[in-house]
Amino acid sequence: MSISIEDVEHVAKLAKLVLTDEEKEKFRRQLSDVLDHAKRISEMDTGETEPTSHAVPIVNVFREDERRATLSNEEAVSNAPWAVDGEFKVPRII
Amino acid sequence: MDYLTTIGLEIHVELLTNSKMFCGCPADFGGDPNTKTCPVCLGHPGSLPVMNRKAVESTIRLGLSLNCDISPRSIFHRKNYFYPDMPKNYQISQYDIPLCVGGCLDVEMEGYARKVGITRVHLEEDTGKSLHVGESGRIHGADFSLENFNRAGVPLAEIVTEPDIKSPEEARAFAQLLRSTIRYIGISDGKMEEGSLRVDANISISAGEELGTKVEIKNMNSFKALQRALAYEEERQRKVLNEGGTIVQETRHWDDAAGITHPLRSKEEAFDYRYFPEPDLLPVEPEPAWIDELRESLPELPVARAGRLKSEYGLPVEMVSAIIAEKALADFYEEALKSGGDPREIAKWIAGDLAALLNEQSVDISGSPVTPAYIGELVGLITKKTISGKMAKDLLKETFSSGKSPAKIVKEKGLLQIADEDELMSMVEKVIAENPEAVEDFKNGKEQSLKFMMGQVMKMSRGKANPQITSDLIKQKLS
Ligand SMILES: [Zn+2]
Numbered sequence: 308m309s310i311s312i313e314d315v316e317h318v319a320k321l322a323k324l325v326l327t328d329e330e331k332e333k334f335r336r337q338l339s340d341v342l343d344h345a346k347r348i349s350e351m352d353t354g355e356t357e358p359t360s361h362a363v364p365i366v367n368v369f370r371e372d373e374r375r376a377t378l379s380n381e382e383a384v385s386n387a388p389w390a391v392d393g394e395f396k397v398p399r400i401i
Numbered sequence: 402m403d404y405l406t407t408i409g410l411e412i413h414v415e416l417l418t419n420s421k422m423f424c425g426c427p428a429d430f431g432g433d434p435n436t437k438t439c440p441v442c443l444g445h446p447g448s449l450p451v452m453n454r455k456a457v458e459s460t461i462r463l464g465l466s467l468n469c470d471i472s473p474r475s476i477f478h479r480k481n482y483f484y485p486d487m488p489k490n491y492q493i494s495q496y497d498i499p500l501c502v503g504g505c506l507d508v509e510m511e512g513y514a515r516k517v518g519i520t521r522v523h524l525e526e527d528t529g530k531s532l533h534v535g536e537s538g539r540i541h542g543a544d545f546s547l548e549n550f551n552r553a554g555v556p557l558a559e560i561v562t563e564p565d566i567k568s569p570e571e572a573r574a575f576a577q578l579l580r581s582t583i584r585y586i587g588i589s590d591g592k593m594e595e596g597s598l599r600v601d602a603n604i605s606i607s608a609g610e611e612l613g614t615k616v617e618i619k620n621m622n623s624f625k626a627l628q629r630a631l632a633y634e635e636e637r638q639r640k641v642l643n644e645g646g647t648i649v650q651e652t653r654h655w656d657d658a659a660g661i662t663h664p665l666r667s668k669e670e671a672f673d674y675r676y677f678p679e680p681d682l683l684p685v686e687p688e689p690a691w692i693d694e695l696r697e698s699l700p701e702l703p704v705a706r707a708g709r710l711k712s713e714y715g716l717p718v719e720m721v722s723a724i725i726a727e728k729a730l731a732d733f734y735e736e737a738l739k740s741g742g743d744p745r746e747i748a749k750w751i752a753g754d755l756a757a758l759l760n761e762q763s764v765d766i767s768g769s770p771v772t773p774a775y776i777g778e779l780v781g782l783i784t785k786k787t788i789s790g791k792m793a794k795d796l797l798k799e800t801f802s803s804g805k806s807p808a809k810i811v812k813e814k815g816l817l818q819i820a821d822e823d824e825l826m827s828m829v830e831k832v833i834a835e836n837p838e839a840v841e842d843f844k845n846g847k848e849q850s851l852k853f854m855m856g857q858v859m860k861m862s863r864g865k866a867n868p869q870i871t872s873d874l875i876k877q878k879l880s
Contacts, residue, residue, distance in 0.1 A: 366686040375425025378443075
């Protein structure tokens with residue numbers, strides 16, 4: 308299964324990556340290989356197997372509706388590269 | 402050309418909980434920016450979300466109220482997107498297996514009922530708030546944005562309807578009934594103006610059976626705005642089609658001040674959320690006993706209550722809708738009925754004059770100085786002809802401002818209606834003697850002049866004359 312340069316460009320856009328033309332071609336081949344591998348797996352007969360999204364057989368794990376300690380806003384933004392008065396500052400969005 | 406309108410709604414309801422959906426931060430509104438945050442809702446590596454039981458219960462109760470089936474197994478998904486209002490770069494939501502599926506809500510319209518299918522009700526987390534800062538103060542052209550994550554992670558239930566709604570009026574009636582329902586069951590305060598209830602709409606028009614291209618409309622902050630925006634959009638699409646154009650699938654923003662919608666962003670990126678199952682959260686498999694318990698916790702719902710008020714007391718649709726809108730108001734009404742007064746009269750006074758007074762003074766029905774018993778008393782005084790309807794209006798105002806019972810005010814002020822025929826007759830005779838022109842008009846068949854003479858008697862009696870007897874006496878005297 309082969310994917311197109313356009314597919315690579317689309318995925319790169321979603322992942323916020325800027326790629327050179329050589330990189331696009333390289334990733335096109337690599338991603339095609341990955342998909343080919345997934346295709347081989349999907350050829351297996353899984354008719355008897357339950358679909359699963361979680362690996363552990365546990366359900367209904369809840370916490371009670373109680374408040375816990377919060378961070379101060381100084382602590383909240385302490386790891387942010389850009390902040391002002393306890394708010395995260397981000398580059399213009401649009 | 403005639404077009405059919407098709408509308409579907411997506412409604413977000415902020416759930417009333419003490420803590421957020423997946424962490425123990427306070428879930429209430431306000432506070433200094435980012436003071437209601439922790440490693441979980443800030444998306445720090447290594448932190449783990451744990452579901453808030455109350456939020457799950459609220460969503461199941463909502464689903465039950467909307468006649469949904471509760472999924473025997475339901476899971477959460479990550480909805481990935483690049484926008485800084487979620488620090489994780491994804492929102493935890495539900496995708497193909499929501500908590501509740503396949504319900505309906507019957508909306509009573511004037512003369513018919515509209516059954517609106519509920520596709521699903523799912524649970525997700527709210528996003529943070531972005532403040533776009535720049536010279537223009539708007540998203541476009543902002544220099545930077547400030548992010549406040551106090552709201553990020555607050556539990557949010559999303560309700561999606563089937564495209565069963567056929568007009569802007571129906572959309573408004575549905576949204577109002579839904580709001581009443583969520584307030585009856587107490588899962589949210591449902592305030593559209595404050596954003597705890599947010600309604601987005603999809604609307605298309607078509608000439609035939611095949612549905613037209615749908616347009617999504619956002620930013621309606623009141624029921625009135627919802628109806629206006631849909632009516633505007635209906636007309637805009639009709640015009641485009643009539644001029645031979647085509648409708649573009651897009652999201653449009655309602656500008657309430659200008660009364661128009663305008664395009665926001667193209668919808669093509671919608672399928673790029675790359676949903677996948679949230680590995681940090683385990684599935685929800687509600688036990689039947691738990692669901693039964695939640696079902697039993699529900700009060701009588703607005704739809705059922707409306708049906709009962711209609712059949713038990715014969716109230717008209719519009720009156721029923723006004724009475725059942727708020728649970729406290731409907732409770733007030735049924736309490737007032739205990740006085741034994743006429744149900745229609747009592748409904749009329751509560752939905753009419755009392756509601757107007759409460760509205761005027763911005764008082765909630767629960768804080769009304771006029772008690773249900775006082776309304777019963779007032780209606781009793783009118784029925785017994787102790788006071789006239791006109792006097793009752795003033796009396797209600799006085800009861801409202803003083804908190805005194807109507808009977809007490811009547812006694813203190815001597816506000817008895819004059820029903821004594823001799824006393825009324827002497828006034829009638831005086832009015833007739835003083836107004837020969839009106840008498841002449843009446844004899845020539847002018848209905849207006851009877852009203853004029855009635856008015857004169859009312860004036861003379863300071864509003865206390867019994868209108869029916871007065872009218873009879875005038876006619877008798879002049880025949
Ligand atoms: Zn938190």
